[in-house]
Amino acid sequence: MNHSISLTVNGARRDFVLDDPRVTLLDLLRERLHLTGTKKGCDRGQCGACTILVDGKRINSCLALAISHNGADILTIEGVARGDQLHPAQAAFIAHDGFQCGFCTPGQIMSAIGMMREGQAGNDPERVRECMSGNLCRCGAYAGIVDAVLEAQAGMDETNQRRSA
């Protein structure tokens, strides 16, 4: 039986006919939309490489059935820059060498963006490490990742202060 769903992906509405209910959001993004920035690492919810924002919240897209997310608003790594202007989290990862091979990086950055929206970690490195523990980096670039996230967070705080001033 076919099921129709529609999603908003990086701001654009996309309609799908699913001939198989087993398709995850991860596979839909990669195989149907060819948005391959979202990575398939473990495919079992353990590594965080597939992290995306769904309705503004970070989740593991490998453990989410597409069919169950009709109407969802999805943001992937392909949707965070504005033209040539990188998202502050992207720029901070480059500035701090927050990666080596780069495979986990889209998930790290989406997780960092989700974390900043959650607002629980602030500028406390210990809370950042805890709040980012769902994203593994097998190259071990954690020190740079934490520095990058802290800088991105500081940049967001400054922007917010300017806005409220």
Place this chain on the structure above:
Amino acid sequence: MKQFDYVRPATVTEAVAAAAQPGAVYLAAGTNLLDLMKGGVSHPDRLVDVTHLDGLDGIERLADGALRIGALVRNADLAHDAEFARSYPAVAEALLSGASAQLRNAATVGGNLLQRTRCAYFYDTASRCNKREAGSGCDARDGENRSHAVLGWSESCIATHPSDFCVPLVALDAVVEIEGRNGRREIALDELHRLPGDAPERESALEPGDLIVAVRLPPAACGFAAHARYLKVRERTSYAFAVVSAAAALRIENGSIAEARLALGGVAAKPWRARAAEDVLRNVAPSADAFQEAAFRALAEAKPSGDNAFKIELARRIVVRALLLAAAGTPARIPALPASPFTSISGAIHA
């Protein structure tokens, strides 16, 4: 993953009817179920998606002072609800000590209660497992079993229930509201999970079609907010299941414990309420000696199920330390590493 039929009922009544069919299971976030299906551990014929049902995602203070938490409330949303965290700090701390931020954003209250054991032999379809396949045997019994149960286990099964959330909930007398084929009923959370006995494949008191619609904390559960902690020992600092955990909650009046609540995680097939320990703490002053006696009572029936005798002593020490931390007072903010014994804000000496 095996092929399945997908149905999305419009009402709870339709959901119950759809899920009462043999081979049907409920789908909420799917953070545990999809993992099990990908591994071939679970192979349902039909998924009944309840995520779009109305009225199951609210947190509601009832007239009598109880709190009703809808089964579809996300773990993170509950933990970060300011009034919830203030009233039930040990529950919020337990929630934030579990899984990862991504999983907590997706996973639901009902799903957390019904998550399956992480016993490696349950997950490995090449192994014998009485829980996965009734009557096939238990390879954990003579296998790598240092993380397995020390309370309430049987020769058929030594698996543990992995939930952190359930541990303080059972300490606070949480009630589970269930919609079934014969209408609405409720049971104590302590009655939801079954000990394995000779039928470990039956994990809960739920019947086919039964849907958890809410979890309720009774009015008295608020009374422990000033002295409540969850403490959890893990193999790594974050994003790991408990080796042993404890929820401790005290109601202290005039320097004396009016009422104590204590439950353990990671030690049995269910969240383990330690009532004998609670009894010895009534009307005594909080002290390391009293807490040692309570810990001794909490583990009095414990016995190793394999290479895990260390968990009994570890559990005793975690109980003492959780009680000491609770007596010292609930911190104003949940520590950076929730429930960690290695957090920089200790609040109590090492037991």
